[in-house]
Amino acid sequence: MSQEKVQHSLLGKSLHWFFVLLFVYGIFKQIENKEQLNDLELLRSEMFFAVFFLLFIVFRFIYMKRRYKTALPLDTSKIQFIAAKIVHISMYFALAGIAISGLGIGLLFWMGYKDGLLIEFVIWVHELLFSTILWLISIHILAAIYHRTQNDYVWSSMVPFLKEKVK
Ligand code: HEM
Ligand code: HEM
Numbered sequence: 001m002s003q004e005k006v007q008h009s010l011l012g013k014s015l016h017w018f019f020v021l022l023f024v025y026g027i028f029k030q031i032e033n034k035e036q037l038n039d040l041e042l043l044r045s046e047m048f049f050a051v052f053f054l055l056f057i058v059f060r061f062i063y064m065k066r067r068y069k070t071a072l073p074l075d076t077s078k079i080q081f082i083a084a085k086i087v088h089i090s091m092y093f094a095l096a097g098i099a100i101s102g103l104g105i106g107l108l109f110w111m112g113y114k115d116g117l118l119i120e121f122v123i124w125v126h127e128l129l130f131s132t133i134l135w136l137i138s139i140h141i142l143a144a145i146y147h148r149t150q151n152d153y154v155w156s157s158m159v160p161f162l163k164e165k166v167k
Pocket of ligand 1: 023026027030031032033034037043046047049050053054098099101102103105106107123126127128130131
């Protein structure tokens, strides 16, 4: 099998794993109900976090667009290349959408539209995007595990543990 052992750059790996931590942190400190946003300090810190999260995604997207080269083996089927690309790009859109809809909720709340159809709709979009990202991340992790079972070095190109032994 023709094998090109791509290693993602240190910056590429750092952005990937720092983002995983940021996302987990975002989930842990999530808002339980919108009434919590009456606390102005909390509203401000949520907005600040969402702006940072969004800027981070945009920076990472631009960096990966310029520098990213998948570690998928050259003999991978075209359909698998396309599927991987769709999942990666959809993850960026869903994550950016979570931050943008979160900012939308915060802005509406700050402007006094605390109840009503509009804010409920934006919350619905926010939660829908969150469910979508959970599906995408699950598919992504399952695909990474699948590649580990194939010993094709895709796993080792990004994951720092349980690496394949280089032949
Ligand atoms: C990028 C940053 C953010 C992340 C990762 C995030 C994450 C989440 C998660 C995981 C949920 C629960 C979804 C579910 O159970 O289906 C949620 C709900 C919610 N978030 Fe965010 N969020 C972010 C930004 C914001 C911002 C900036 C605001 C507003 C200032 C906000 C307001 C809300 C509200 C009102 C809910 C619904 C709570 C309810 O069930 O009533 N979020 N968010
Ligand atoms: C919040 C969770 C995660 C997100 C949002 C995420 C997102 C991404 C994205 C967008 C890429 C494409 C490269 C890039 O743009 O940086 C990627 C690559 C990769 N990720 Fe993740 N990832 C997550 C968690 C994980 C986990 C837990 C694993 C493994 C246990 C993993 C394994 C990989 C591997 C092996 C690659 C390289 C794929 C290739 O070279 O084609 N990821 N990830």
